[in-house]
Amino acid sequence: MVKSKSNRRLAAGVLALALACSFAGPAAAGTAANVDAQRIINADREPGNWLAHGRTYDEQRFSPLRQVNDQNVDQLGVAWTYKLDIDRGVEATPIVVDGVMYTTGPWSIVYALDARNGKLLWKYDPKVKPEVLGQGCCDTVNRGVAVWKGRVYVGTFDGRLVALNASTGKEVWSVDTIIDHKKSYTVTGAPRIVKGKVLIGNGGAEFGVRGYLTAYDAETGKEAWRFYTVPGDPAQPPESRAMEMALKTWYGNNWVKWGGGGTVWDSMSYDSELNQLYVGVGNGSPWNHKFRSEGKGDNLFLSSIVSINPDTGEYNWHYQTTPADKWDYTATQHMILADIKLKGVERKVLMQAPKNGFFYVLDRKTGELLSADKYVPANWATHVDMATGRPVLTKEGDYLDGDGTKLVSPSFLGGHNWHPMSFNPKTGLVYIPAQESVAGLEPQKEPLFIPNKSVVNLGLEVPDLPEDPKIEAAIRDMWKGRLLAWDPAQQKAVWSKEFKSAWNGGTLSTAGNLLFQGTADGRVIAYAADTGKELWIRKVNSGVMAAPITYTVHGEQYVAFMVGWGGAFTHITGPMSLSAQVKPESSVVVFKLDGKGRIPPAKPVLREIPATPALTATEEQLKGVRTMFNGLCGSCHGLNAVSGGVVPDLRYLSKEKHENFKGILSGARLNRGMPNFSNILKPADMELLHQYVIKRTNDLRQAVQAN
Template identity: 65%
Template structure:
């Protein structure tokens, strides 16, 4: 009797199963990260997911979700938060598929969380050597993963592209993307996946490498094609017609030794209808145009947007934002694809606000320039000629004219950097994390190519920053940040929110008439998309630089901020980033309406100096020590030995650490991310650096002991 009942029950379940259409079965029990071309192309039909870096192939970073809206956003509270392993810069855009979040932290560590609760599901550490940070310009950051057919893909900082099983984080395959393992190639950008191919570029232009983007088969990891962005050795045959065209725009052969640059380290977008892949290309190597190309030629494809066929890597068209680039004006910044009405006609456009300070609107079918206007103060060019598409140079920023240091606006940090912008099709506005910056640049008299890999080789003398705290304060106050609601048709700001410092976070636009952004001073903020009115703000403990995302699980909408202060601005320009006044703390912070979770207290800065020994070096030795520090150490520890707080402030070194200083410099501290400088500098120079650090510590002590009225 029991067997007959069991058979009837089993038969009934089988009949029920057969009656359910296959898609419903898949929806009821989806495979983790099972994303394919159809799902990505129809991303708007799944607004609860965030399946690719910009949510859709067009990279608009706009969500149709509206359960959280301008009317109720003030009720947002913390839903959950999770601490990450390393308190360095956090720049990742999380991917959320079917209730699971996949994201990254420093050293390319991948995390999978339950997107509703924050419960850790798995963690994968790719084992990037902890002292590799010295081989990248801007810390061991990572901007996130891609997912495809049950796999999670991450570009490791040391140059590997890795495929993981989305179920458990176990490695399935790994390939070395580096053209030359002896050069400082890195990966900080998020992969993109188009037509079953994983696309990834590299960083390293500041260290003398040749740029390219590579496509790998998503299932096997086999290389499908590689497109170089600068020509190789002219004594060797060019790889293709695009490289033969580019070679005509380079002169001499300096770029052969220096690599040429042009790394594709961040932005990409894809138009399925046109079947065009768009890549953003970086700066020259070295910055100094005279060393790189005898000061002549456009140097294609530096600082360019290039359209390729994703199946083959075939060149289709390009637009160069900064011909003859010599200011670190990369065009790797976020690109957005949209269809907008211009002069009564709907145009398929590509929009970008690169470092050089101009907002560009291109026809993405052919690369034609439609418009370009300044969005921050600019002095290197007066305007962009719409007939030729070329900038009209002013000469004011030409540091190669033999007339000394030139003030350049924007600085090498740009009017807009990697922090992604977003586009709202309802308002027609682009929400742009802009910044006003300036720097003094002066060329080296002779090219200095040091034989150790963790030294930046840009062909310029390191910009000098005064040591007087009052002067530094004035300069810091001139480096401003802003959220611009930019009208790409009128080419002007519809509204603007000012911030006290640069390096604020990427943006997210939603159908709830909202724009979300993290700030350098440690807040998550929501504004009305149409007016810019601030509607909500919450502390997140540290600077939030990454682009936030929104998604839904079982009808509940969430907004996630990846938090963690770091990157080039806080590291290098420590004296100018103090307005942020936050300590690095890496964590995921997720909000929902009525959330009741709490954040732990924010970390506090060290304020007490240890006992200081007397400075023994004379003025000449200290000046050498200053130059060496700013040339070798400031990339992490800050110009003039003033840290932005991400890595230790060396002015606070204890007496014991001062005794160990030579061993630390030569041996490095791999467990803390510091490389070895053995073979690069002599013992006398190490002591000069140490003496300069002591000098700066005494200056800080005097500043702390001064009356408040004189500070």
């Protein structure tokens, strides 16, 4: 027992020093990533760490740190940078525990870095085979890791869940999460860990898969439970009470062939007091509701928020944001838990801004809809009926009515995509990386392809975007980014910022009255969280999509950005994403007050338009093959063969690749991620595709010469 005041002061000082040392720098071997449930639940007691994907289980992405604040943020300088191995899309949220940063880059590579200086402590490469690249819609991205009791957990692009020793990076166990390897399943989302169970979903709805979420024992990797999000073969008994309920909302049995969709590819949050796990569910497969379910039924649990018991995987409740979804309006977007006052009464709520353009506030205990209002322009529905909880649909949005192509907003990229939003309890505002866009939708009369690995199958006609730079520029003007400071109690924007390009980064808010965000055009910016005043800006050489984090080491606050351009926007909508005018350079860039480091200069890309073989196809043939190209190749190489700058631009093919064009389409570059299309394309079709690429190269040359 400490008896004297001096001894008590000495003991307190020793204790404070011990605590400071324990959280000051990289942990000693054997104690790295020593995180459990109580530590995450009590995260505000150690705000210098970033222990979970959204910092806390409620996924608010709010930091109590205030050393960097609205009065001194203009003094931020570079603390350190770390170059990632591969220059493709970077979407990870780093985890920082006791001075060590754990993060991921493209191809699911895991990095452990000294959070003070960026020194590499270890690296784990899961050796994903390149041939699986074509099985994902949106590049080989990865949204990060989870940590738990000395281990680091990562989902790999080819569908594995891997546990690593947090001190060494050595593999402890690995499990295959995929139920059917004949389908194009991928994993890009960050695992979450709740009550000793590692939770992971998957992607692949556009390729014809059935969605589900699986829980694995964090210690052993043994499967604990699996929650399917759409029903399986109606000739077989439903796997659960939830699937028995869902089956009543599907018609026919075509969805069995088409997969059904409903993939859980990103968002989750958890309320430890209510013991409810909240899961966001994705779109249908195919998008065309008539192909999928005879045009009938709500198709649960597509585009839904579902509450699950994390102990058993049993269903609690659900709310479907887009019944019978036919627009790719996933509800996989970030979900935030908070306690806010609504009409003078404090409510425990769940908040989401999914793709469909409406901001939802739900009672997170029961799933009751409390409010829903548009946060971006949306013409597919006029409003949400508060009596029924259902959207009131419009004729403009119903492209299945046989009335031709419909220009629908938001587009398939959504009013908000995967980029995380944040909530600041001090301002009461949610900061949404929103975007405005439109898409021309028209159904196929008959399915173009049967479900096939690496072939996107939506049940829609391929967009016939005119090959006219002026029209492309006009469409770009219709697609813009917007940062919204949204009041969820009043359902209105308090302030907003507009960007020329969509696909800007996730947000971080802090107790220092700051809001941080990266942009598609290669900047990182700090705003005053209350007013939106721009306070600080730096260029970082490449587009920023991921959300930043902040942490402390040795009492010094850092702000970290994962930098790297890519994803669905650059792949599919090349003509639009070029407005960002940035190159894919992937790195970790970290700032601190009075930092003296520097960002390495951008690498220039100098390309000459190559000579091409003779163009022999007729104008009529080329018009028809454009649709074929956009359907098969446009989802990676860009519509009309205009790349967004990450996947190779086919207009710059070398002489050697022109000579081997059919071979490349037949699998010659399978080891580089190029799919084999020989099972669905005839040699004559391959030659027409080659002719189209030659034509687009000639178009580019003429445009350059004209300028």
